[in-house]
Amino acid sequence: MYVMGDVHGQYAKLVGVLQGAGLINERLAWSGATEHLWFMGDFVDRGPEGLGVIDLVMRLQGEAAQVGGLVGALMGNHEPLLLSARLFPDKPAGGPGGTFLKDWEMNGGVAADLAGLTDRHVEWLVGLPHLVHLDGRLFVHADALFYYRYGRTVAEVNGALGRVLRSDDVAAWDQLLGDYSEHGAFRDAAAAREFLATYGGRQIVHGHTPVHRMTGRPAGEVRAPYVYAEGLCINTDGGMYSGGPGFLWAL
Ligand SMILES: [Mn+2]
Structure with a gap:
């Protein structure tokens, strides 16, 4: 199983990383066979090709499923931001912009x-899980x-947040x-422990806060996940x- 963090429109970097791991080939088709690949959300915004990233992930999801592999994705916060700009600009x-469009x-x-x-993108996006x-x-x-x-179980949170995103x-x-x-709520290991006690699991895997902002090291040097909170x-x-x-x- 592989995990990819927040892509934020960096289509070319994503393609390079996936090719480097052999998960896609030179034609950008799924070549990962029965491997599993999960995305942590935040496909869009801040970078040039967010929709290209979503299109790639949606296509790979179908191609992987056909050969017994799996491409999964969590909902980020920039997907709801984009959807809000579409729904109620x-x-x-x-937020500081004063309207949903300006905030986005x-x-x-x-x-x-x-x-x-x-509509096809929107339907796919609103169906993504928030916790898994x-x-x-x-x-x-x-x-x-x-x-x-929003809830005290994974199912409750996914249900409640899904209802918000399907509502007006x-x-x-x-x-x-x-x-x-x-951001940063789990710097306190006790908070992380309580979160895990509530929702289950032995470790929290997250995105949302760039590793370089937590470590103070240059972003260009970040080539591995950051393990913290004991x-x-x-x-x-x-x-x-x-x-x-x-x-x-790679897990
Ligand atoms: Mn985020």
Whole structure:
């Protein structure tokens, strides 16, 4: 099993990393056979080709499934941001831009991604899980505690957040997008331990906060996940949009 952190529109880097691991070939077709590949969310924004990344992941998901492999993806927070800009561009929102469209733009929104987004993309995106158990670990996009407010089990959280994203409840969307401004909650190992006790799993695997921001090392040097909180947490966000080369974590 391989895990890919936050891609943020870095299509060319993603292709290079996947080819380097033999998961796709020179024609960009799935060549990973029965291997499993999971993405941590945040496909879009801050980088030029977010929709290209989503299209690639959606296609590889189908190709892998045909040969007994698996491509899975978690929901990030930039996917809801993009969806909110599509649903209610001019409605007032709580971020610094004042509207959902302006807040998305200020968070690195790329006009071509919004323009190219189809119902098929939207349906795929809103169906992505927010929390998932894999290999005895708890995979979640954000290193944040706000998930507690949406439920005390993985199924409850996925259900509640899925309902928000399938609704036109502007206040609920605004609340959720604001919730994601939380970062770094698991630096406190006790908080990580309680999160795992609540939702299950022996380790938290997350993205959302680039490793270089936690370690203070240059983004260009980040080629492996960052293990912290007494080994309870694994940060997979290579900071690809701010100079990180991108990497796959092989379990
Ligand atoms: Mn994020």
